[in-house]
Amino acid sequence: MITESFSEYNLDGNTLPEGFRLPPPDDEEAEEFFVNIGPQHPSTHGVLRVVVRLNGETVVEVVPHLGYIHRSIEKMAENQTYVQNIHLSDRLDYLSAFSNNLCLCMAVEQALGIGVPERGEYIRLMICELQRLQSHLLWWGVLGMDMGAFTTFFYGFRERELINDIFEELCGARLTVNYFRPGGSSIDVPDTFMPRVKHLLKIMPKVLDEYSNLLNKNIIFLERTKGIGILSPEKALSYGCTGAVLRGSGISYDVRKHDPYSIYDQFDFDVPLGNTGDSYDRCQVRMEEMEQSLRILKQAAARFPGGPHRSQPQQNYKLPKGSYYSQVETPRGLLGVYIVSDGGIKPYRLKYRSPNFSNLNVLNELAAGHKVADLITIMSTLDLVIPDIDR
């Protein structure tokens, strides 16, 4: 951390560091100074850099600086075919790699009118829900760590490894999976898939209870989340927040429910909502989402069909001239893929609308007025994955 006193900064002229907007303080007793957090900092979950303007210990203004993991994925996409692009979409938000794959494949399917067999749809849905579980488990583990409790980290990863085992048997990778293809998935699920899912379904309810007992009544957890970082519904919409951040503020929008893709319309599940939009609500929404994912998985496991896992692959996916858009609900919110095609085998422009980009944008609104330690908790409840922001 680098600190710089406000008066030092103002030695030559009245300039503030980049991005700050509030005028210098009128109050002479205000002790304003700037603290730089990141880009190499354990609590920013990657390489996010935030510059915080503090008055004593209270946050006045936060300015995030992006681009420390900008990897030019959108430029590279223009030189690769659509199937080659699937592996790049893994690396956007590596905790929801399957959802990213699915979104890109859905855009191609929409353009070419490719259908997916029933088993393929079930595989897609089940894998995406498993992914949501493992992503939330990781978030939960790290949330505790950001509040000073290391125990949650070990507990969260204990069950996450079980889900990673499933992914590994499925496609050989635990994280960057490159699994879905236009028309289904690249390979069929192995024989061990169903037993493993059923085992998971058996133990997870007990595990989630254990988690609730561990954290939900903890006085430190409550005091550091309740009433902290309140996001009003109007602000959430205006910033374009999605996922648990939007639903924590009480607005019911889940792409799976309100604009169903794949076969989500055939399943029975609820969209958990928060009341006040504070950090606590965002946490509870995610915890309940895990239970809803289990509900979906249970229904899907009961009627998992046989048959082919994909439709006939094509030599080249040549999209007709035009623009295509598809969206899915990743564990972090609404992911959109916008493809502009000039009729070739490679996209003319490929734009990923990443949920974290908009979710991070509210950080200043949430953290202003709270203590600097709460800033870390707020960032944790936003559940950020930085490479998804920078792309």
Added chain:
Amino acid sequence: MAQGGSGMGISSSGASVLVRQAGELIERAPGGIKLVDAVELLVAWGRANSVWPLVYATSCCAIEMMSTIAARHDLARFGYEVMRASVRQADMIILAGTINEKMAKNLVTLYEQMPAPKYIIAMGSCAISGGPFYYDSYSVIKGGDRLVPVDVYIPGCPPRPEALIQGILQLQEKIKKEGRRNPWKVRDTLKVPFEDIFSKAQAEWAEQEKRKDEELREAREQFKRDKPASTAPKSARLKKEEFPTPPRRKPAAQGISNWTLLQMIQKKFPAVEVHDHPGVSPKAVAELGPDYILDLVVPPEQYREFAEYVKNEQSLGLDMLIQLTCVDWKDSFDIVVQMLSCRDGHKLFFRSRAEKDPATGDAEIATISDLYLGAEWHEREVYDLFGVRFRNNADLRRIFLENDFPGYPLRKDYDDPTRVVKRPY
């Protein structure tokens, strides 16, 4: 600084000189070499088993690093679990993830701040060579060893936790063998981040391949001479899998229909047309299907007015901005705004043309960042990557790239041979 520096000098380099001289003296005494060896072994063993890594997590590999620390793989077994947040307390950096140009300076600073003896593990393809981002990327450094000296390379994208443990054990071996090789010697940091070393290596590789082919051919001819009667077994053919071609499941249309939206809008803005479908009729709009999203072309002079109308007209119900983006059509830019109704579920896209200045390629259009708070960052992104200026945007700075980055990379005519290695195929 001068005082502190000299004080530090005596305690570190002075002590090591003393140790070295004492070691040399004892070495000359009869049987002394064994004592020196024993002490060295002890020191190296201790050092190898208590390396404290820095939490240097940039991308995907970081998650596997976390898995390695967590319950199942348990890095604590090897004395590496004490992850430090500050580089001043660490002995090793695990480069877990991609390093790009903006991050490179930080990495070099971190390395220079770390007290010796210091080690670096390059975890994953990105840290080894840029990995999947080697070609076509304008921002990724092609390998951590272009910046700092790397001790152990762990291949994988990302490597499994077992691979990371294996890499760490390799580093232990290396440290144990160091002996009195003077590990305090600080190696220089290198600064050649974008040079294409692959092409050079490829040429050498091709040379070796050629030699190998010749040797193989000779061996084959020799084999034929020796055993003229032998025939190769026939290779088995893989059975070609047949898959069905089912029809696409069309999603149900959500919210207000495209035709209603279009009529409402054209009543207020007669100049607005449907993109790629000029003069469209209700039947034609219906034929476009339930998942066709209405894509309107708004004249640039009405762009701002139209955005205000969409925001304020409650009956349209478009309450959220999905994103604002840009498409480069060689002679002009299309600014694409994508709107969503959280209330009803329908979507509306509209686009406006921003003409390019023929000399510089820059363009300008009105901002909508005061209508939608989220639009400000989207506009900054478009400005950063395309160079389109937004009039009256309060904070139009580059968002991803550094302020002195030359050019706008997502333009179609962007070419920077110093940064980009073009894909050869």
